[in-house]
Amino acid sequence: MSDKIIQLNEDLIKHDLKDLVRNSVEETLNALLDKEADELVNAEKYERSSNRQGYRSGHYKRNLHTTAGEVELKVPKLKGIPFETAIIERYRRRESSVEEALIEMYLAGVSVRRVEDITEALWGTKVSPGTISNLNKKAYEHIETWRTRPLSGDYPYVYVDGVYLKRSWGGEIQNVSILVAIGVSQDGCREILGAAEGMKEDRESWRSFFVWLKERGLTGVRLIIGDKNLGMLETIPEVFPDARYQRCTVHFYRNIFSVTPRNKMKAVALMLKAIHAQESKEAAREKALQISEKLQSMKLAKAAKKVEDGIEETLTYMDFPTQHWSRIRTNNTIERLNREIKRRTKAIGAFPDGQSALMLVCVQMSTTFLHC
Structure with missing residues (x-):
């Protein structure tokens, strides 16, 4: 690569x-x-x-x-x-x-x-x-x-996420999820692989989305990067048995911040970043253990527990080439797109149906990448 x-x-x-x-x-x-x-x-x-x-x-x-x-x-x-x-x-x-x-x-x-x-x-x-x-x-x-165009060639790295938009349903406003995938080809080029309506990001929605991508020709997937979603995690081994999962480190940090007092967030953020600044997975694991003990001493037991339980799935990227690490340990590639979609949809409010929301996301994907 x-x-x-x-x-x-x-x-x-x-x-x-x-x-x-x-x-x-x-x-x-x-x-x-x-x-x-x-x-x-x-x-x-x-x-x-x-x-x-x-x-x-x-x-x-x-x-x-x-x-x-x-x-x-x-x-x-x-x-x-x-x-x-x-x-x-x-x-x-x-x-x-x-x-x-x-x-x-x-x-x-x-x-x-x-x-x-x-x-x-x-x-x-x-x-x-x-x-x-x-x-x-x-x-x-x-x-x-x-x-729905055919996909050709291998895409070793695939970023996935879901963006929630509003839709009208029976006189009520409900959420509709649009699942999005962006792949990195063998020659290093980023390409939008597809978007589909995913309802509530449940297991069946993710399975249908991954199968749809695979049927269109998605092959050679070695790493899937995204936020932690149980439906997605259960589906990856079934559809892409050779692919591994990388939990977005930014979302991992946010999850820990949710149980961290505001006045201690800066110190905790520096400690967490130190884990992923290590030169190897073994060193990162050792650092994570030290950080967990430090959090315990700071009386942040819940934060320490989250570090212990979730650190391993954030270190998968360390099994890939070091020159790729900074790009494959987060889901920022799609996060930027999601922010732009949310900005554009504020003026629209609620869509009449899920298909309408899907069409907007597809158009926005093209215009966003034109301005990268």
Whole structure:
């Protein structure tokens, strides 16, 4: 394996993920142009109607440069009436605002009323609920194609976690968990492997998630890094028998801080860090024993007990190349993504269903890694 295990897969970012957004922008704008043409003609394509105001006469192509890349517009040509559209000109003057509106359409948790308000503010007229629904479906198709793509090659290190979002269910607000996996390939590149709805992060949810990844081609897993979750721990040996588990050291510290008085947290933090600063697993175990005894003398019996019970599962990374240690002993790779997802979802509130939440996470994964 490469010494530099955390790198950006620039080819994936510049092509696959960027194309996903660009294609969705292109389809959305063309759908809106067709809708405008239907409204001007007062009839849909091939519709026989006495109220028809004009006829379609094909279209002409026009390139438009956007922040998502250059898109090809198919501008309708009409007979009997001129085709005048506000979308392109408004888009030119207010590109960033329209980009935000399009992204909102990708995030399926945004209500139809919200999208209508955005389009009215940008273009002066509301897009119908039916049109919004169709646009979201098209965006979902692109996202789903990327989310379920085949995986090739080995991924020795895999980071996993679940992020909780709010959803509406029977008039109540409930939590929905989205399980996320990020892998590190043999050449050291970080890649998003997948995301799936996990309900409550129970054993069956984790098992289904791991089996789904494996069926798509995930192989060569040697280490799975994540927070301690009994459902996940029970499933790893079943689905990936050759993989080992590394408990995130940061979450381990937080678990100990939960039973530590505030005025002693700084001292305890320094002691815990000393354990994982050792040069070998044997030295770390010995240091952990000393720390446990020290905590006992400080009358922190609960903290000492947590160190004794949990230290071993935080030292698995020491059986791997030393140059990888600092990157594989924590789950910070996914934690950063989770924080950005939580920040973006504050404005949305509750999603109408789990699928909506899943689509947002997939879109956010692409945009977050574009800015790494």
